[in-house]
Amino acid sequence: MKLINKKNKNYTQVFHLFTEEEWAKSGRNFHKNISTFFTGKKHDVFIQVHEEGTVYFIGLGKLGVQSFEVQQVALKFSQTYKEKIQAVPTLVLADLMSERQFEEFIKGLLTGTYHYPFEKTHAFWNPGFELHFENLSQKKLDHIGKKAEAISNGQTACQEWLNKPANLKKPDIFSLYLKNLAKKYDIKYTVFNRKKCEELGLGAYLSVNQGSAYDAAFTILEYKTTVKNARTFGLVGKCVLFDTGGISLKNPDNMHYMKSDMGGATAVLGTLIYAAEMQLPVNIVAILPITDNAISEKAFLPSDVITAYNGKTIEVLNTDAEGRMILADGLSYLAKNFKTDFLIDLATLTGSSVRMFGDTCGALFSNSEELKNLLLTTGDKTNQKLWNLPLWDIWKDDIRSDVADLKNISMKPIGDCIVAAKFLEQFIENHPKWAHLDIAGVAFGNVGYAKEKAATGFGVQLLADLIENYH
Ligand code: BES
Ligand code: MG
Ligand code: ZN
Secondary structure, three states, X not given: OEEEOOOOOOOOEEEEEEEHHHHHHHHHHHOHHHOOOOOOOOOOEEEEEOOOOEEEEEEEEOOOOOHHHHHHHHHHHHHHHOOOOOOOOEEEEOOOOOHHHHXXXXXXXXXXXXXOXXXXXXXXXXXXXXXXXXXXXXXXXXHHHHHHHHHHHHHHHHHHHHHOOHHHXXXXXXXXXXXXXXXXXXXXXXXXXXXXXXXXXXXXXXXHHOOOOOOOEEEEEEEOOOOOOOOEEEEEEOEEEEEOOOOOOOOHHHHHHHHHOOHHHHHHHXXXXXXXXHOOOOXXXXXEEEEEEOOOOOOOOOOOEEEOOOOOEEEOOOOOOOHHHHHHHHHHHHHHHOOOOEEEEEEOOOHHHHHHHOOOOEEEEEOOHHHHHHHHHHHHHHOOOEEEOOOOHHHHHHHOOOOOOEEOOOOOOOOHHHHHHHHHHOOOOOOOOEEEEEOOOOOEEOXXXXXXXXXXXXXXXXXXXXXXXXX
16 A cells, blocks of 8 residues: 555546535535535445546545544445455545544555455555545655554454454464564563463462463563653553353353453554554553463362462452453552553453443543543544543442452442452552553444454554553
8 A cells, every 4th residue: 555645647546535515615516417416424425437437426524524533434435345446546635634634534444444254355455556645745644654554453453353263262372473473573572371370479360260271371562662761551451262251151142252352452462563563652561361261170169269469369259250350460460560651451341331331432440530531532532432430439348358358249230340440459559540441342343344243443543542642
């Protein structure tokens, strides 16, 4: 793919972008023959075929259209027409388009080429595909092209791994992928197997992993910048490759969705790819505690009392509340061993957050006004929205145990996503800037590229934007 600042005489393919207002004011008069077929409304597309070539009229919606909406338009356009669009030099006409909007347009075109399942054939998106756009300098176009490609690579990797069926993403397979990825991007890769985790005392993580047929893989990925005094982001992603519920077995009806229980980890993965490709001037320490939550004779049992990495004891009352167990050790290991400015965890953590917000937004919890506001603003900007929920201490009473410091569920049918967040808070080792994103309802759902629920890529553009613009 190339973005080029030029305009030739003849094109066999043109993308002609209009807002409703532009269309009403001038476009409609200029293109009289199609004025009854095209309106400029959001997602409206009219294809005009001439002898010389094809013009795609693309509606952007109202004049003040937000940038993320331009990405939505391009995404849908790309998904719908990727078989028809030719890999040829293509003229883009968009008179009033801002630089940001153009960037979002390219991101949408590119992320829209994601095929499911597993086809990497980015139909029209090959070196023969050039977009010619006169309104921006070549320097700006180069930067936009690079950003769009990096976002697309990050988001595609995220979606690809989340969508994989359980048998194709066993812990060893995913670990090998991460190891190779780290090599490719010059990211430091560390992994602790079961033996090492036992030595280190990662008991909460191990309690979930002990029932697995696969070895533990508590994975640390460190992206480092050469820029001095750069900020450090600590990221923890829930990485349960399949969640059967363990001995507290799930109902089978929707169990196949639980291949998506690594949605926190894949969001972190996509962000790392973006940061590395863009060489962002920040440091990132990412922890992915990889395991499945299996049912086996070795699996942990309700009533077990285990000791977490930070020394706190946990009474396990439900083995299906496994995410908070592995995140507990992920968070305290990160907090104790690395100095970070921000500590953010992402997890497909609770059905409670799904019942509350459905697929409209993720649930946000934070002990820092600064980080909370940053995340809320970036969520609105990227349309990967979050809604803030409380971390009041009243909720802590609900996780007091008679036999341990904490219990892993409250046993009350209320506000489990808040209870879970309150549980995690006990493991951040007083980190002053922590946020927890419960993305159970938004990581996996309705998408334009598949009939059934599939990976949305939630979290990648959110974190990428946050880290890129706040360092
Ligand atoms: N992975 C699930 C949460 C989940 C639910 C993710 C729906 C995506 C869609 C988590 O491990 C879990 O099982 N949570 C239980 C906790 C309960 C036992 C306290 C839940 O929410 O039902
Ligand atoms: Mg579970
Ligand atoms: Zn889970």
